[in-house]
Each structure stands twice: as C-alpha cells, then as structure tokens.
Amino acid sequence: MALLMTILLSLAIFILFLFQIYKTKTSVRLPPGPKGLPLIGNLHQLDNSKPHQYLWKLSKEYGPLMSLRIGFVPTLVVSSAKMAKEVLKTHDLHFCSRPSLLGQQKLSYNGVDLAFAPYNDYYREMRKICVIHLFNPTRVQRFRPIREDEVSQMIEKISKSVVASKPVNLSELMMSLTSTIICRVAFRKRYEDEGVERSRFQALLNETQAMFASFFFSDHFPYMGWIDRFTGLIPRLEKNFKNFDTFYQELIDEHLDSNRPKSGQEDIIDVLLQLRTKRLFKIDLTMDHIKGVLMNVFVGGTDTGSASLVWAMTYLMKNPKAMKKAHEEIRNLIENKGLVDEDDVQKLSYLKAVVKETMRLQPAAPLLVPRETTEKCIIDGYEIPSKMKVFVNVWATGRDPEAWDNPEEFDPERFVGKSIDVKGQNFELIPFGAGRRVCPGMHMGILTVELALANLLYKFDWQMPDGMKTEELDFDLMISLTSTIICRVAFGKRYKDEEIERSRFQALLKETQAMFTSFFFSDHFPFMGTTKTSVRLPPGPKGLPLIGNLHQLDKSKPHQYLWKLSKEYGPLMSLRLGNMPTLVVSSAKMAKEVMKTHDLHFCSRPSLLGQHKLSYNGLDVAFAPYNDCWREMKKICVVHLFNSIRVQRFRPIREDEVCRTMEKISKSVVTCKPVNLSELMVSLTSTIICRVAFGKRYEDEEIERSRFQALLEETQAMFLCFFFSDHFPFLGWIDRFTGLISRLEKNFNNFDMFYQELIDDHLDSNRPKSVQEDIIDVLLQLRKERLCKIDLTMDHIKGVLMNVFVGGTDTGSASLVWTMTYLMKNPKAMKKVQEEIRDIMGNKGFVDGDDVEKLSYLKAVVKETMRLQPALPLLVQRETTGKCILDGYEIPTKTVVYVNAWAIGRDPEAWDNAEEFDPDRFVGNSIDLKGQNFELIPFGAGRRICPGIYMAISTVELALANLLYKFDWQMPDGMKKEDLDLDGLPGLAMHKKNPLRLMAKHYI
Incomplete structure (x- = not known):
C-alpha cells in the first residue's frame, strides 16, 4: 500500500511539475541548443551508442557551448578547446562539483571517494591524500617494477601464441595487463594466478562499469524513480554494491591480519590504513573512505589504459608509415637489449607522440566524468544556472578545427618538437581532464600505456589476417577487430599466419524519434486493461490501471511473495503484469493439471525480448514456442x-x-x-x-x-x-x-x-x-x-x-x-x-x-x-496455446504461466511438516524428481521437462x-x-x- 501511494503521488506531482515547466517562460539567456519535447526534453535526440559523436555533430549547428535538457536535468555541453579552458580554468571553481547520480552515488559510498564526490572541504582533503600519498612521483616510481614485470609477462604470453601460430586477442590481453597492474599496485594481488578469483574480479569490474553507464530514471525524472525498480536496475545496483563491498572488505581484512607476510613494497591499502591510524588529516578517514578510493583506482585505472593501448594499435595498423617510424625509433634505440624499460621510454619522442595523437582522437573517457555548477555564472555572454550538469566533450575538442590542422587525420608528427602534453595545461588535449578535477592517477596511466606499447612494437611485427586490408579496420567495431590481429616475432623465424574469420556484429538498432513524438496517453489508455470482462478468471489481487499487479511484486523474492498471495487467493491465481495476463500455479494438484492433463494447452513459451534474442529468435529448446x-x-x-x-x-x-x-x-x-x-x-x-x-x-x-x-x-x-x-x-x-x-x-x-x-x-x-x-x-x-x-x-x-x-x-x-x-x-x-x-x-x-x-x-x-x-523456484514461463478450462476457470490464450516449484515443495496437501528439512521422508519412497511426481518438479514436467x-x-x-x-x-x-x-x-x-x-x- 505504501508503494502504491508513492506511485500515485509521484505521478500526480510529476504531471503538475510538467505543467509548471511548460507554462512558465524563463528570462535566463541560456546557450543555444536543439528544441526539446515536453517531458523528455532532448533525450530523443541522443544516440545512446555514440553520445560524444552525436553531441559533436549537434555542436556544429548550435556552437561550442550548447544547452540541452535531459529529462528534467538542464545540461551544458562544451565542445571546443577555447570553451573548455573557460570552464576548466577561468571558471573552474564554478564548474568543479559533481552531480548526485544514483549509480555513482551508491558505488562511491555516497560520494566519499574522490572521482564522484561533490566539491567541498572533504573533497579537497581526499584529493590531498591521493596527490601527496598515493600517486606522487616517488610512489609512482616505486611501482615501476610491477609495471615492468607485468609487461614482461604479457610479452611472454604473446610469444607463446606466436609459437603456436594462434591469433592474439589484444583487447583481452590489454585488459588483463592493466587490471593485473592495478591489483598489484592497489592490494598486492595477482588474480591472473587464481582462476576463480580472477573470474570474480573480472565479473565485478564488468558489472560496475555497466552500472556507471546505466540510465536511471531517478537521475533525469525525479518523480519516476520507481521505474528503476521495475527495470531491475535498483536491485542490480544494490547487488553490485554489496559484492564490491564484500570484495573490498576481504582485502582490507587481509591487510589488517597480523599474520600477513610482510612485503617491502607498500600497496595503496597499506598506505590508506596507515593514514587512518596516524590521523594526519582534517577528516576522520573511515573504512568507507578507503573503499571509495579503491573503487576509483580499481574501475578508473583498469579500463582507460587498456582502451588507449588497443586504440593506439588500431591506429598504427591503419597507418603503416607511422607504425614503421615508431618501430624504427624503438629498435634503433634498444637494439638487442631484449625489453624496453621505463628509462628507455623517456627517450622515445615519436612513441610519445603516437600516444598523444591516439588520446586526441580517441580519449578513453570521451565525455569525461560529468561536472555540476556550484553557482550561477556568465560564460561567453550566456548565463549558466547553478546545479547545471556539464559534459566536456574531449572527443570533440580533439577535433576542434580552431586548435588542430586536419583534425580527422592520425598524424603523430604534429606533436614532434611541440610542448603540448596530456597533463591538463593544453585544453585542446585533455583526455585526463583539467583543473581541480584532473585525474590524480594520470602519471601512472601514461607510464603504463607508453611502456606496454613500446614493448609491443619492439618485440613483434604486426600484420592483418590474410584477406583483410588496413582500410577494413572499422573504428566502430574496435574491440572485435583488434582480436583478429596476428603477430609474429620481430627478430627470428616468421611463422605462417593463421586464418581466422571476423565475427560479424549486428548493428545496434537506431533511435526512432517517432517512438516519442507519436506517444500520447489518450492513444494507449484503451489498452491498459480497465475494460470489464465476462471471462471467469481465477481469483487474484486487484491491480491498478496501466501497471496491473506489478507494484505488488517483490522482485528480490518473487516466488515467496507469490506463495504468500496464493495462500489468500488459491493455488490458481491470476495477475496482470502490465498488459500481460498471467497465471500462477502453486500446488501439486494444479501443477498436474497444467503439466499433464492439459499439457498441450500449456506447453508453449511467451516471446519475451531477452529470451527471444539470446535464443536466436526461438531456435533453441528451452525458449522456443x-x-x-x-x-x-x-x-x-x-x-x-x-x-x-x-x-x-x-x-x-x-x-x-x-x-x-x-x-x-x-x-x-x-x-x-x-x-x-x-x-x-x-x-x-x-x-x-x-x-x-x-x-x-x-x-x-x-x-x-x-x-x-x-x-x-x-x-x-x-x-x-x-x-x-x-x-x-x-x-x-x-x-x-x-x-x-x-x-x-x-x-x-x-x-x-x-x-x-x-x-x-x-x-x-x-x-x-x-x-x-x-x-x-x-x-x-x-x-x-x-x-x-x-x-x-x-x-x-x-x-x-x-x-x-x-x-x-x-x-x-x-x-x-x-x-x-x-x-x-x-x-x-x-x-x-x-x-x-x-x-x-x-x-x-x-x-x-x-x-x-x-x-x-x-x-x-x-x-x-x-x-x-529448487534451483529455478519459478520454472521457465509457459504460455497457453489456446483457451481452456481449468478447475472451472477459463484460461485465455496467450496467458503467461508461472509454475511455482518453490511453493509446490511446501504444499501442505502433499507434504507433512513441509518447512522442515527431513530427507527421511524419501527413504523407501518411490517419489523422484523426474517429472512424474508433481509435488517434486525442480526440472519441470511434461513436454517441457529439462x-x-x-x-x-x-x-x-x-x-x-x-x-x-x-x-x-x-x-x-x-x-x-x-x-x-x-x-x-x-x-x-x-x-x-x-x-x-x-x-x-x-x-x-
């Protein structure tokens, strides 16, 4: 009931808010931008797969300062080096906070990290900790043996692939390299050596990155945040946070263990725990602060370096002259030394130019982390309100025609003999940001990329697979295509190239503006199930217009919640989940009716989007109609x-x-x-x-x-x-x-x-x-x-x-x-x-x-x-193939059917003391779980048995x-x-x- 009232109240406030927005004209002179629609603003104009490119195209029409409204959130997009300097230097104090976005807020322990914390005294203290103690030049230099050791091990892996004439998946290899370096630097672990832990680590990283990229309604439509629960994003976020919190806590506990072997090399957790003990700072450094910093290091440090390395190799493969020049510079300097170390890297000016040019064209974070204005200010004659979200499009500034000649060309020569660098002082090249929010781990990131790239180019020659030309390399499919690059040893035997097929990636479906412009509630309310029906359905809880019974489901334990409802409404219960008529079966007797007596009527599958796609449009066994x-x-x-x-x-x-x-x-x-x-x-x-x-x-x-x-x-x-x-x-x-x-x-x-x-x-x-x-x-x-x-x-x-x-x-x-x-x-x-x-x-x-x-x-x-x-408490959904009568009730065609195996295992008509764990009930008993005894059906029964x-x-x-x-x-x-x-x-x-x-x- 509380959730129901919340939904109704939020909808009412939401509608009133909309009227207020569109009845009230504003006198504020905002930067120009495309006209938005009621409610969604400019959301329909964004290409979710390549937002930086789409915003760049819009900026050509509306200018380097462009205002949008993403839902209810006023947004500023900066697309030129000149305006980036205004925002990140001249007015940096006005633009140096962070918006409170749901995913970032949760995973940063409510903003007690560094990357996502709002600008305040706490942030300044945390930044001081990172700059002075974690990533100062001395500390970064102490981590040098780790970087060189991991690059050496990576080269050995590639050499094994060469000997075996196997292709090298650079995308995965670079991710493995950067994540392993980060793990050793941050908490002295090398998950490459631990299969299960490695898988857990990688899964946590992937899911956290996905959470940061997710679209939460709460962030853009404050009165529609309940939708995030229906989409499953909130439980998914909570799960990801809990898994990572457990992961961090295990690492901290290991470091606090007095029996832990001592090491000559302090890692980041060691340093943070010492700072916590010594209390040298104005803030009380808690475990949550430490975990927040670990999240920044873990997530930010892993992905950006690997992406830059793969992009660099991709550009070099498309530009053989640049590849040749980089090879010659490295090999002339290193000769037969065997491995490029970090002292050598400092002498490789053209290699450094290659890295800069790659980061100009393909910055790892094309839109940087969004900022938020702390107060109203004037830029270029426009008024920028307080609490405005700001995206600095560094992908666009790297193509600014006022800053670069021939900006679309890959030309490392433009940096040779020039003082332009990536450290935040030259606003035409800011892949790590600039100003108060510049990345504190920048120096560590650059060293890793340069060292790894130098050794990849020194140790190996690289070529395309047979049948492919460099022109065929598609930057949109960078990850898949770099996995087809084949290597051979540079100073020894040439191995026969092994043919491999390029996997074809399906193009992502494009946004259709008509999906938004043609949406009117009056067009759709007739289909929302408010019409009375003469069909005698099984009993069930009363639903609401539009959403039906969705608000009554506990998504974390749906089988348990449905079981409780079945005690009130019976073992055959009807629901409506949105527009979907649904039947829930909760007893052994009714399960037998559905899965044996009327099995032919109940043996199809509904066409659900995720299942349909992943089953190759229903060409499998489990999800096929x-x-x-x-x-x-x-x-x-x-x-x-x-x-x-x-x-x-x-x-x-x-x-x-x-x-x-x-x-x-x-x-x-x-x-x-x-x-x-x-x-x-x-x-x-x-x-x-x-x-x-x-x-x-x-x-x-x-x-x-x-x-x-x-x-x-x-x-x-x-x-x-x-x-x-x-x-x-x-x-x-x-x-x-x-x-x-x-x-x-x-x-x-x-x-x-x-x-x-x-x-x-x-x-x-x-x-x-x-x-x-x-x-x-x-x-x-x-x-x-x-x-x-x-x-x-x-x-x-x-x-x-x-x-x-x-x-x-x-x-x-x-x-x-x-x-x-x-x-x-x-x-x-x-x-x-x-x-x-x-x-x-x-x-x-x-x-x-x-x-x-x-x-x-x-x-x-x-x-x-x-x-x-049962491993599947609610068996895979069934769908009725035609209308039928069950226990006196009419079940319509195309009804989705859930058989609650968890509830059936507790059916008091089938089991004595159903909640007790008592294996003796099966001793000398012929009941098995192969689908013939309907009180025990963990694998299903009938035509659809596993x-x-x-x-x-x-x-x-x-x-x-x-x-x-x-x-x-x-x-x-x-x-x-x-x-x-x-x-x-x-x-x-x-x-x-x-x-x-x-x-x-x-x-x-």
Missing part, C-alpha cells in the same frame, strides 16, 4: 545429446573434475583457509559443462576463463531483466533509454562470437581428434548428415549451446551449495549421510558413479534439498558424495550453524545470497 521445429529440436536433445548412453560417456569428465575439486579443497585444508563452496561449485559445474559441450577446460586459461565467466553472468542477468517491451509494448522505447537494448545486443554479439569461435575450432581440419565426442561434434555431425526433418543451421546449434551453457552451469552449482547449507544446519542428517557413504566406501579414496547408485540416503538428501530450494535432467542429477550426486566422503565440515571460527542464512539471490537460478564458506578437515 511449441511447434514442429521445437519438437524436432527436443528430439535431437533427447535422442542424441542427453540419452543415457551419452550421459554415461561423459562420466569420466564428471569424475575427473570432481577429483580436481577435491584436490583444491585439500590445499585449503593444508593452509587452514576457509573454502568458498559457492565459488568452487560454480567453477566445478561450469568446467564440466565446457568439457562436455565443447571440449574446453577454461580453468587452464586465465583470460578465456574470465571471458567465459563474464559472458555467463551477463547472460544470466539479461534473462532476469525487466523489459518494458514485454509488459508495455507501447513503452518499449524506455528499454533504449535504460540501456537495456544496447546491453542485450552487446551480450548477444559477444556470445555469438564466442559460439562461432568454438564452432570454427571444431570445423578446423587440423584440430586434434578426440576419442570423446562433445556436444558440438554431435550437432555438426547431425547437420552434415541431414538426419533431421529441419534444416539444422548454425543458429540452431548456437541456440542449443546457449541452453546447455547457461542452464547447465548455474542450476547444478546452486543445488550443491543449498544441499551443503541444509546439511550444516542439520547435523543429524549430516552425520547420517556421511556414515552411509563411509560405511560403503571404506578406504577406497574416491566415490565414483557406480558407488553413488548405492547411496540411498544421499539421494534422499538431494531430493529434499531440491524440494525446499532434457539434461540425468546429466544434472549425476553431477550433483557425485560431487556431493565426494565432498561428504573426503572431508568433515565445520563452521568458521566464531560462527554457529544458526548463523547460516537461507536467503536466496535473484537470478536465473536461485543461488544462496551470501557465499557459503566452511572449514574442511580431511577424513581420509
């Missing part, structure tokens, strides 16, 4: 991919990976470290899936492992996102403003390229033959032999890979962690299952697949866990048996079993919210 194509694809999966014989053939992979996991845990036992079972189980299941699906073991490849994990997590997030298009078809344009469409396109393109690389690898005639066929092998063989009724295309194959990859990884790991959590909270059950396993196994040393079949109580434990915590069910159960049972056989498990010091929570984390699969960390002791 019910039709002939789906039936054939299901047959392929059941008969060829996951039949009992094939699953048995994959047994050696499962046993090998479980064995390796046990070895990892054993190492933690020796070092007396807690075991993070949440991360370890994700690593186990994802590695098994990778080997089964495409014969890869990414645990052995740090960069590919990080890429793989980042792709997985982003895809899972996209499946969970709230798209307005799904619920309000006429408001689909909002998905573009929130950034969800661009994010979805990017995720799809990245995954499509990932799948294509795997398929190309399997099609390579020189690929070593393997005795064990993987899933790609089988699918390609079926395609070649044309044994199916459908024409099996590459998109069909990629759709199936997506199902296996996303579905198989997440669900198994979640089930394993939930099982261990319940056993830790129930010592009697833990004792009983361990006794069963150890009595049967004796001293055999490892539980294999045959042994598992004898462990009846262990199987009961798995069933009981999946009853209480085809990989046997593979999943085998993996969970095998891993659990060995965890319980090999080790005794205890709570960490200071914790009791009562402290273990059962909170779930929203996602495609429901993971435990807080990671499960336990102490392991060897049993054998």
Whole structure:
C-alpha cells in the first residue's frame, strides 16, 4: 500500500511539475541548443551508442557551448578547446562539483571517494591524500617494477601464441595487463594466478562499469524513480554494491591480519590504513573512505589504459608509415637489449607522440566524468544556472578545427618538437581532464600505456589476417577487430599466419524519434486493461490501471511473495503484469493439471525480448514456442545429446573434475583457509559443462576463463531483466533509454562470437581428434548428415549451446551449495549421510558413479534439498496455446504461466511438516524428481521437462558424495550453524545470497 501511494503521488506531482515547466517562460539567456519535447526534453535526440559523436555533430549547428535538457536535468555541453579552458580554468571553481547520480552515488559510498564526490572541504582533503600519498612521483616510481614485470609477462604470453601460430586477442590481453597492474599496485594481488578469483574480479569490474553507464530514471525524472525498480536496475545496483563491498572488505581484512607476510613494497591499502591510524588529516578517514578510493583506482585505472593501448594499435595498423617510424625509433634505440624499460621510454619522442595523437582522437573517457555548477555564472555572454550538469566533450575538442590542422587525420608528427602534453595545461588535449578535477592517477596511466606499447612494437611485427586490408579496420567495431590481429616475432623465424574469420556484429538498432513524438496517453489508455470482462478468471489481487499487479511484486523474492498471495487467493491465481495476463500455479494438484492433463494447452513459451534474442529468435529448446521445429529440436536433445548412453560417456569428465575439486579443497585444508563452496561449485559445474559441450577446460586459461565467466553472468542477468517491451509494448522505447537494448545486443554479439569461435575450432581440419565426442561434434555431425526433418543451421546449434551453457552451469552449482547449507544446519542428517557413504566406501579414496547408485540416503538428501530450494523456484514461463478450462476457470490464450516449484515443495496437501528439512521422508519412497511426481518438479514436467535432467542429477550426486566422503565440515571460527542464512539471490537460478564458506578437515 505504501508503494502504491508513492506511485500515485509521484505521478500526480510529476504531471503538475510538467505543467509548471511548460507554462512558465524563463528570462535566463541560456546557450543555444536543439528544441526539446515536453517531458523528455532532448533525450530523443541522443544516440545512446555514440553520445560524444552525436553531441559533436549537434555542436556544429548550435556552437561550442550548447544547452540541452535531459529529462528534467538542464545540461551544458562544451565542445571546443577555447570553451573548455573557460570552464576548466577561468571558471573552474564554478564548474568543479559533481552531480548526485544514483549509480555513482551508491558505488562511491555516497560520494566519499574522490572521482564522484561533490566539491567541498572533504573533497579537497581526499584529493590531498591521493596527490601527496598515493600517486606522487616517488610512489609512482616505486611501482615501476610491477609495471615492468607485468609487461614482461604479457610479452611472454604473446610469444607463446606466436609459437603456436594462434591469433592474439589484444583487447583481452590489454585488459588483463592493466587490471593485473592495478591489483598489484592497489592490494598486492595477482588474480591472473587464481582462476576463480580472477573470474570474480573480472565479473565485478564488468558489472560496475555497466552500472556507471546505466540510465536511471531517478537521475533525469525525479518523480519516476520507481521505474528503476521495475527495470531491475535498483536491485542490480544494490547487488553490485554489496559484492564490491564484500570484495573490498576481504582485502582490507587481509591487510589488517597480523599474520600477513610482510612485503617491502607498500600497496595503496597499506598506505590508506596507515593514514587512518596516524590521523594526519582534517577528516576522520573511515573504512568507507578507503573503499571509495579503491573503487576509483580499481574501475578508473583498469579500463582507460587498456582502451588507449588497443586504440593506439588500431591506429598504427591503419597507418603503416607511422607504425614503421615508431618501430624504427624503438629498435634503433634498444637494439638487442631484449625489453624496453621505463628509462628507455623517456627517450622515445615519436612513441610519445603516437600516444598523444591516439588520446586526441580517441580519449578513453570521451565525455569525461560529468561536472555540476556550484553557482550561477556568465560564460561567453550566456548565463549558466547553478546545479547545471556539464559534459566536456574531449572527443570533440580533439577535433576542434580552431586548435588542430586536419583534425580527422592520425598524424603523430604534429606533436614532434611541440610542448603540448596530456597533463591538463593544453585544453585542446585533455583526455585526463583539467583543473581541480584532473585525474590524480594520470602519471601512472601514461607510464603504463607508453611502456606496454613500446614493448609491443619492439618485440613483434604486426600484420592483418590474410584477406583483410588496413582500410577494413572499422573504428566502430574496435574491440572485435583488434582480436583478429596476428603477430609474429620481430627478430627470428616468421611463422605462417593463421586464418581466422571476423565475427560479424549486428548493428545496434537506431533511435526512432517517432517512438516519442507519436506517444500520447489518450492513444494507449484503451489498452491498459480497465475494460470489464465476462471471462471467469481465477481469483487474484486487484491491480491498478496501466501497471496491473506489478507494484505488488517483490522482485528480490518473487516466488515467496507469490506463495504468500496464493495462500489468500488459491493455488490458481491470476495477475496482470502490465498488459500481460498471467497465471500462477502453486500446488501439486494444479501443477498436474497444467503439466499433464492439459499439457498441450500449456506447453508453449511467451516471446519475451531477452529470451527471444539470446535464443536466436526461438531456435533453441528451452525458449522456443511449441511447434514442429521445437519438437524436432527436443528430439535431437533427447535422442542424441542427453540419452543415457551419452550421459554415461561423459562420466569420466564428471569424475575427473570432481577429483580436481577435491584436490583444491585439500590445499585449503593444508593452509587452514576457509573454502568458498559457492565459488568452487560454480567453477566445478561450469568446467564440466565446457568439457562436455565443447571440449574446453577454461580453468587452464586465465583470460578465456574470465571471458567465459563474464559472458555467463551477463547472460544470466539479461534473462532476469525487466523489459518494458514485454509488459508495455507501447513503452518499449524506455528499454533504449535504460540501456537495456544496447546491453542485450552487446551480450548477444559477444556470445555469438564466442559460439562461432568454438564452432570454427571444431570445423578446423587440423584440430586434434578426440576419442570423446562433445556436444558440438554431435550437432555438426547431425547437420552434415541431414538426419533431421529441419534444416539444422548454425543458429540452431548456437541456440542449443546457449541452453546447455547457461542452464547447465548455474542450476547444478546452486543445488550443491543449498544441499551443503541444509546439511550444516542439520547435523543429524549430516552425520547420517556421511556414515552411509563411509560405511560403503571404506578406504577406497574416491566415490565414483557406480558407488553413488548405492547411496540411498544421499539421494534422499538431494531430493529434499531440491524440494525446499529448487534451483529455478519459478520454472521457465509457459504460455497457453489456446483457451481452456481449468478447475472451472477459463484460461485465455496467450496467458503467461508461472509454475511455482518453490511453493509446490511446501504444499501442505502433499507434504507433512513441509518447512522442515527431513530427507527421511524419501527413504523407501518411490517419489523422484523426474517429472512424474508433481509435488517434486525442480526440472519441470511434461513436454517441457529439462532434457539434461540425468546429466544434472549425476553431477550433483557425485560431487556431493565426494565432498561428504573426503572431508568433515565445520563452521568458521566464531560462527554457529544458526548463523547460516537461507536467503536466496535473484537470478536465473536461485543461488544462496551470501557465499557459503566452511572449514574442511580431511577424513581420509
């Protein structure tokens, strides 16, 4: 009710505010700018994929000082060197604050960092800390061995690719280099050496960068901030903040540990903790201050350096004369020394000119971090109000015709013999900003870029793949194209170039102004569900106009909230989520009606934007609508991919990976470290899936492992996102403003390229033959032999890979962690299952697949866990194919159906003491989880049952048996079993919210 009143009140105030804006004329003489629309201002005129370029084009018409209104936010855009000097030097004090934007505010600990803090006494003190203690010349020089060591290791990696005649993905390699340097400088960690931690680190970085780039309604429409909850951005932001806060706290705790080995090299956390202890500053330096600074270093330092390096290499590849000149300068100076060090770099004037020219044309932050005016001021005759957001378009100032001759040309010569630098004194070249807000880590960033680039050019010659010309390099697709550059050793044998295909990226859909100009509430209210109907639907809570029941859903725990509602409205409950009629099924009896008796009416899938895109327009198995194509694809999966014989053939992979996991845990036992079972189980299941699906073991490849994990997590997030298009078809344009469409396109393109690389690898005639066929092998063989009724295309194959990859990884790991959590909270059950396993196994040393079949109580434990915590609490949505009658109610066609497996596992008509964890209820009982007993359906039932069910159960049972056989498990010091929570984390699969960390002791 409180949320409902908030929405209604905010809408009322919002409308009144609009009337006030457009009835009142202003006498303020603002800079010129394009005319905006009511409500959205100039939002419809922005190209979200390239805002800096679009604003530059607008500035040609409206001038170097241009005013816009982004929603309700007055905005100034600066596009020339002359005006940048006015803003960043002459009037710097008026323009040196930061706007309070939701994502930045949250992730900067409410502005107690440096980059996003408003301008005040606190900011001045924090800047002093950074300039004097963290990034002074002496400190930066002390970090030199780290930079040189990491560049050396990067060169070794490239050399291995040369020997193996493999392409070098410079985009990923540069990101790995800069992130590893930052980690060592900031907290003395080298995540390249830690597979799981590396993946966690990279995923955190990617998600945080995405959060900073997200469009929050709260920032532009203060009275519509509730929309950010519906789009899922607020929970996503909260999750990202909590994950990063945990990450920072772990690092700080390690540094505070008195038993931590001492090092001669202080890192940034060491320095900040010492400053906190000594209290040398006017502010009380708290842990939040320290974490805020770490966020700035971590996020800002990683991305900008890698981007600059890749851009520099891209420009040099397109300009062979500049490449040759840079090569000659470096090699004439260094000769056969072997590695360029930082003393050498200072002598390389042309290389420095290349870096400057790259940063002129492609600054890593094209619009810098937005500023905000502290008070009203006059610039160039125009009045700039207080609290105006300011973008300095350094991409445009780098092309200012008044400052540069031939500004679109890449010409490093323009800097030779010139005193222009990038340090904020020359306003035609300000990639790091200028004035009070210039980047304090600038010197560190420049040194890293120059050192890495010098060694890339000294050690290797670079060329395009066969069939490609430098003219084909497209700056819009920089990341994908730089991954096709092939290297060879400069001073030795020339290796044969290896052909690779360029992955085609789908062009992002352009903004359509008609989506905004044609929107009138009067056109759309008739479709908002206020019309009375004679259809007798199942009961349900009353909804509101337009949004229906959306305001009543708890997005963090929808399965629990729907279960509570079902207690009031019954096991068949109707809702309306926006314009989407919805049915929720919450009992075993009704689940049987839906998934068996009327299965044919309920076996299709709704066409939801995220699922449709990532499933190649429904060419997979999990999300395809019910039709002939789906039936054939299901047959392929059941008969060829996951039949009992094939699953048995994959047994050696499962046993090998479980064995390796046990070895990892054993190492933690020796070092007396807690075991993070949440991360370890994700690593186990994802590695098994990778080997089964495409014969890869990414645990052995740090960069590919990080890429793989980042792709997985982003895809899972996209499946969970709230798209307005799904619920309000006429408001689909909002998905573009929130950034969800661009994010979805990017995720799809990245995954499509990932799948294509795997398929190309399997099609390579020189690929070593393997005795064990993987899933790609089988699918390609079926395609070649044309044994199916459908024409099996590459998109069909990629759709199936997506199902296996996303579905198989997440669900198994979640089930394993939930099982261990319940056993830790129930010592009697833990004792009983361990006794069963150890009595049967004796001293055999490892539980294999045959042994598992004898462990009846262990199987009961798995069933009981999946009853209480199914990995998918709300099974994948179904959709009715036609109208039908269910329990006396009429269910219309195209109704979206949620089967609440979490609620069914608590159905009091099916289970005694339903909330208790009691595996004994399954002992001597024929109930299983294979879809025939509708009180236990974690994998679904009927035509849509998961085809990989046997593979999943085998993996969970095998891993659990060995965890319980090999080790005794205890709570960490200071914790009791009562402290273990059962909170779930929203996602495609429901993971435990807080990671499960336990102490392991060897049993054998």
